[in-house]
Amino acid sequence: MIDTHIHIDEEAYAPDREEVIALQRESGVEAMIVPGVNVASIETVLEVCHAHSGYCYPALGLHPEDVKEDWECQLALVEKAIREHRHELVAIGEIGLDYYWDKTYKEEQKEVLRRQLRLVQELGLPVILHNREATEDILKILQLTIHNSQSGHPLRGVFHCFNGSRETAQQILDMGLYLGIGGVITFKNCKLADILAGDERFAPVPLDRLVLETDGPYMAPVPHRGQRNESRFMIHVAERLSQVYKEPVEQIIAQTNANSRLLFSIK
Template identity: 40%
Template structure:
């Protein structure tokens, strides 16, 4: 393949799905053109695990810490206290606060707790100047309402796994320091993203992601996802925007460096 370079801004490479061949997954990512992989946490245990993993692979793996909305349970306050201590102790290493956000898709049992946990982690972003990696499912209005309270103070971040329409894209792009994370869903047959993105989203507001091991792009759909598959997403975006694949890699990398302060 051509000399394509890109950054995977969202891969759960710490997960057990990669225990058998993690090094090979990283090697394949490099061969495909990846210059860095960013790893979101979902809770305290994964935050600790990710920091340790990134210590073993500096200059390629970069850690986030945070509490994912689906991991917000009765103990959410204790989890956040411990994650904040971890963040403060590893401030120079941590790339971003994430994966945080709101998810009312399966259940609203902990709706209020999710809202409070998300807002607290948004405040961390304001205090630490670390960007946010935001997960949002069936909760865009609630998420935007919280972000608007801090709009003038937020350093920025990524709206991870964007799959919406032009109206939803424009709502998110009103936060000027934020970008949209585009992954394998964009290649699915029923996806409207090939039309939505060029119509509503400038190229300087996109970053690439896998969300691996989930949501592998076509033609790998149904398999375990990994960073080496990002060129399939790049090919689709290049076709949609009418630019070269190399340009998609270059521009999205520049966007990552802007949002994540040249990590």
């Protein structure tokens, strides 16, 4: 399994990070992608990825929850780091919009997203997108980005921690993006499994457009809900997908691994 989204550099793993990483390796997790969220995480993300080169892969970006009044300064520093480290980054992210906690900097969030998407297209890296309660705005910005790009690279990337409607999934797929599937799919009363499975109006979401993720330390799947998340727990996500797609779990893992390697250019 490949974990396309884990904040292994964060405080939650500080007491036993090396043991946690070793345990994931032993448990069949082949690689981890570690996204940055702000200026402070530039150093922590790169440090853990350098220490585990070929296993932990870095991404850098300015997360919407970190867009505050000093956003221009933060963005300039993040952008500088992205340019400096572009050859070792597997993506730009995580970036996006988040209106859940705080809408104060809504306009600034949009501007920061637009500017980082320009960088995504200029450098030709995939993007890791974060969306919470901002689906309409984020889709609009992405569609405009694609529409207005004459020269830049085609937009590639993933909607991390996807939990939207089938209509939203379709718009994301139509833009050529992937869906990141995490612990949410194992939660009781979650509609995500039905949405992926399709209905009389929509075909199933193609398996070659899904990647696995934890979003650790958050979002641990059942039966670990509420615990600190670890990449090996993705087996419960893979098992749920195996029920949805009526494919052996080995096939789910092989396909999502291939998708992740293709999208993020991991050997």
